[in-house]
Amino acid sequence: MxxxxxxxxxxxxxxxxxxxxxxxxxxxxxxxxxxxxxxxxxxxxxxxxxxxxxxxxxxxxxxxxxxxxxxxxxxxxxxxxxxxxxxxxxxxxxxxxxxxxxxxxxxxxxxxxxxxxxxxxxxxxxxxxxxxxxxxxxxxxxxxxxxxxxxxxxxxxxxxxxxxxxxxxxxxxxxxxxSIPDVVRDKALIRGAKPECVALVDKAYEKRVEDGFIKIEYDLNLGKANMAYREANGLSKLLESVKAMGGGKADLDYANASFTYSxxxxxxxxxxxxxxxxxxxxxxxxxxxxxxxxxxxxxxxxxxxxxxxxxxxxxxxxxxxxxxxxxxxxxxxxxxxxxxxxxxxxxxxxx
Structure with a gap:
């Protein structure tokens, strides 16, 4: 190599x-x-x-x-x-x-x-x-x-x-x-994300790694394929959990960003x-x-x-x-x- x-x-x-x-x-x-x-x-x-x-x-x-x-x-x-x-x-x-x-x-x-x-x-x-x-x-x-x-x-x-x-x-x-890159986590905390919400998102990512990601399906519309992939891997459920913990914009942004990685x-x-x-x-x-x-x-x-x-x-x-x-x-x-x-x-x- x-x-x-x-x-x-x-x-x-x-x-x-x-x-x-x-x-x-x-x-x-x-x-x-x-x-x-x-x-x-x-x-x-x-x-x-x-x-x-x-x-x-x-x-x-x-x-x-x-x-x-x-x-x-x-x-x-x-x-x-x-x-x-x-x-x-x-x-x-x-x-x-x-x-x-x-x-x-x-x-x-x-x-x-x-x-x-x-x-x-x-x-x-x-x-x-x-x-x-x-x-x-x-x-x-x-x-x-x-x-x-x-x-x-x-x-x-x-x-x-x-x-x-x-x-x-x-x-x-x-x-x-x-895992989610530490610089992404650090940025979320600097922007005011709650440590407990960050921990929740991190744990959800770890669970996706453990269970295996549902892979993205082929679609000529890449935006549609991307959203379907996120939903299949639990985006809506995670966002609801973050909101239930009182998470604000920085917390929700971090949750969304976690689906950028796989x-x-x-x-x-x-x-x-x-x-x-x-x-x-x-x-x-x-x-x-x-x-x-x-x-x-x-x-x-x-x-x-x-x-x-x-x-x-x-x-x-x-x-x-x-x-x-x-x-x-x-x-x-x-x-x-x-x-x-x-x-x-x-x-x-x-x-």
Missing amino acids: KRSVSLYSYQDEYYEGKLNLESCLAEVSKTGAEGVELLAEQMIKRFPDSIDEESFQEQWKVWLEKYQLKPVCYDAFLENKLFDNRTLTLREQVKMMKRDIRLASILGFKVLRTLVSTPLEVIEGSLAYAKEKDVKIGIEVHAPFSLNSTWADSYLDLIKRTGTKHFGFIPDLGIFCK WSDPQDLIDNIDHIIHIHAKFYNVHDDYVETSVAIPEIIDALKTAGYSGYLSSEYEGGEHLRNYTNVDSIEQVRRHQQLLKDSISLISN
């Missing part, structure tokens, strides 16, 4: 002007990671035009060589709601997907991440071009979606029907949360390993003892080792969004700790 870092992790420092694209790459290199995952729309000025310019292409190559990094995954965003009055047509969406495949190829990326909301028809319409450019399209399996579910089955059917080697899954490790058996990784092309190693908070208290990293690494996974795990820090309004965010230190945790976990399992 190899390690990389998604530049998404450094969004706070980038936004505040503490880091630019080159210094983000420098920070990745300092962690000992081999690869980099890029959000071009976020971090490349004058996107997408500048990527076609020879000067930028040469600069990108110089940076990669300077910091000894490999381009691992290009994160694309299918902006199918560019207009207020309509969604992009299928033809327009496929054109945008092909644009991103081409840009990924120019920058040396062999994997393109597309969002969970990407329609099957858009992926299928882009497969021939992906093959031509030798870029694999990976759909992100982001909570509350999961592998070994009817949602995933629809994409597996596409793979079987087309026989493609240029499409697969990119699991996000947020689907392996054994637990899947790491066996899902083993079952689908033939179609996993990259992994988003999502994390929320790594303590100074190098423990991530929410994401079950040792169990995940163990499953990947059993399955024979030899691809990249890309650190993706998402704890900052829960901290930035209340305290300083130190994404650089968080990514450093997470990379060390991944390194130690891989080494331990390997031995």
Whole structure:
């Protein structure tokens, strides 16, 4: 297994002007990671035009060589709601997907991440071009979606029907949360949530983990599918219990937020390993003892080792969004700790 870092992790420092694209790459290199995952729309000025310019292409190559990094995954965003009055047509969406495949190829990326909301028809319409450019399209399996579910089955059917080697899954490790991230809990308490209501929500989450989450069903309407998933896993009952305890807005927000996270058996990784092309190693908070208290990293690494996974795990820090309004965010230190945790976990399992 190899390690990389998604530049998404450094969004706070980038936004505040503490880091630019080159210094983000420098920070990745300092962690000992081999690869980099890029959000071009976020971090490349004058996107997408500048990527076609020879000067930028040469600069990108110089940076990669300077910091000894490999381009691992290009994160694309299918902006199918560019207009207020309509969604992009299928033809327009496929054109945008092909644009991103081409840009990924120019920058040396062999994997393109597309969002969970990407329609099957858009992926299928882009497969021939992906093959031509030798870029694999990976759909992100982001909570509350999961592998070994009817949602995933629809994409597996596409793979079987087309026989493609240029499409697969990119699991996000947020689907392996054994508890609600502590930074989310801390934010709720700062906002005035009652400790007894927070404890109730935490206990309800633990019960869902123990009993097993009812997985989300495939539906073209993702909003509808998401709400059905929440209801099936006890949202209304939990909200009623919080209200009965006198919970206010902060308590209800925390209860709702608890359904943003989910637990899947790491066996899902083993079952689908033939179609996993990259992994988003999502994390929320790594303590100074190098423990991530929410994401079950040792169990995940163990499953990947059993399955024979030899691809990249890309650190993706998402704890900052829960901290930035209340305290300083130190994404650089968080990514450093997470990379060390991944390194130690891989080494331990390997031995």
